[in-house]
Amino acid sequence: MAVVSSAHSSIFSKTSLFHHMNCFKRFSFCLPFSSSAAASLSTKKKWRQPVASSVVELCGIKIAKDDVVRDDPTNNIPDTIFSKLGMQLHRRNNHPLGILKNGIYEYFDTNYPNMFDKFDDLCPIVSVKQNFDDVLVPADHVSRSYNDTYYVDSQTVLRCHTSAHQAELLRRGHTHFLVTGDVYRRDSIDSTHYPVFHQMEGVRVFTPDNWEASCLDPTSYAAEDLKKSLEGLARHLFGAVEMRWIDAYFPFTNPSYELEIYFKEKWMEVLGCGVMEQEILKSNSRLNSVAWAFGLGLERLAMVLFDIPDIRLFWSIDERFTSQFSEGQMGVKFKTFSKYPPCYKDMSFWINESFTENNLCEVVRGVAGDLVEEVSLIDNFTNKKGMTSHCYRIAYRSMERSLTDEEINELQWNVREQVQNKLNVVLR
Numbered sequence: 001m002a003v004v005s006s007a008h009s010s011i012f013s014k015t016s017l018f019h020h021m022n023c024f025k026r027f028s029f030c031l032p033f034s035s036s037a038a039a040s041l042s043t044k045k046k047w048r049q050p051v052a053s054s055v056v057e058l059c060g061i062k063i064a065k066d067d068v069v070r071d072d073p074t075n076n077i078p079d080t081i082f083s084k085l086g087m088q089l090h091r092r093n094n095h096p097l098g099i100l101k102n103g104i105y106e107y108f109d110t111n112y113p114n115m116f117d118k119f120d121d122l123c124p125i126v127s128v129k130q131n132f133d134d135v136l137v138p139a140d141h142v143s144r145s146y147n148d149t150y151y152v153d154s155q156t157v158l159r160c161h162t163s164a165h166q167a168e169l170l171r172r173g174h175t176h177f178l179v180t181g182d183v184y185r186r187d188s189i190d191s192t193h194y195p196v197f198h199q200m201e202g203v204r205v206f207t208p209d210n211w212e213a214s215c216l217d218p219t220s221y222a223a224e225d226l227k228k229s230l231e232g233l234a235r236h237l238f239g240a241v242e243m244r245w246i247d248a249y250f251p252f253t254n255p256s257y258e259l260e261i262y263f264k265e266k267w268m269e270v271l272g273c274g275v276m277e278q279e280i281l282k283s284n285s286r287l288n289s290v291a292w293a294f295g296l297g298l299e300r301l302a303m304v305l306f307d308i309p310d311i312r313l314f315w316s317i318d319e320r321f322t323s324q325f326s327e328g329q330m331g332v333k334f335k336t337f338s339k340y341p342p343c344y345k346d347m348s349f350w351i352n353e354s355f356t357e358n359n360l361c362e363v364v365r366g367v368a369g370d371l372v373e374e375v376s377l378i379d380n381f382t383n384k385k386g387m388t389s390h391c392y393r394i395a396y397r398s399m400e401r402s403l404t405d406e407e408i409n410e411l412q413w414n415v416r417e418q419v420q421n422k423l424n425v426v427l428r
């Protein structure tokens, strides 16, 4: 399954940063708040699809839809995202994500009894400070853009990683903790990317008495302990696999690494981690300490462990999906209940300076929801006048039933209309 290894790799790592920077180069006018997003906001009301509930309860607080989805240039949250808030798939013990979370808990509880505090109900709506500043994400880092992150207003976002909680938990005095939660990122559409997914963060703080007994400096001590702990976790989840450590970059750790395992004949990234930047510890009343931190994507691992071929399935309420998983059963292999054929539709248009693929994908999801499986650029050219045309192929496929031609034609017709109106592009 070649695709699985690409499931939500880190936007903070160097490679994906370059990927995003290239996008920026291509769309050099793609400023933090693009005019295409503005266009989509001004027509938002007209296009909103009805959602079941207009109030959601998040960590004991009732939040109205109007607080999160607003017709305001500082807000870029669509209804489809609001409807996912509070779902907390990771807290369902019979769901693959809940089973995996519990499997990881089991590893830490067995090897470090009563050591790690666990949090899986922290509010996904956080401040820009928590999500970025507190973990030293540079002011001009691409992950802060409106093209990549969901903003409730200019100072408030839907967390794009569970690292958003590192600082507050350190401040509250926690020294060993695991944080699991839903995270939100604007992205393209394929079988391994969904704008809402789940992460687990782990942090462990050491004090001088820990490293003084070893002959190591504090950073090497933490790095060694980190590697040992995470290799153990990988073996707990995947068995006796081959592993390798890759040097990586994250703003909040130094040194930073990614752990890869050799699984089903290929190398797969399992997690990102590193020794926490001293500045984070110092700012949160942990002088004279070192710490390690890791972050892993639950969907990426669950897709491999449970043989789940498409990330949309995690949201399925079809019994033929849900009934296959039960509490404590790590790694039961998912049996596809039926494979309905995809239907492909192409659309071409002249883009403008503010066009981005993420904006396109959001419009397509807004119309087709989980019936869209993939959106891919199949042609791209610039004419003599300097106008650029893109042709995208949209794959429609339901995980649960066959779609009729009529239904797909109507979806495609709506997609065309909304792409034209919301993104201000010229259809060809």
Ligand code: PHE
Residues within 6 Å of the ligand: 009, 010, 011, 012, 013, 160, 161, 162, 163, 201, 250, 252, 253, 272, 273, 274, 293, 294, 295, 296
């Ligand atoms: N927050 C990082 C991400 O989302 C993962 C990470 C967490 C890396 C902690 C290092 C330490 O990509």
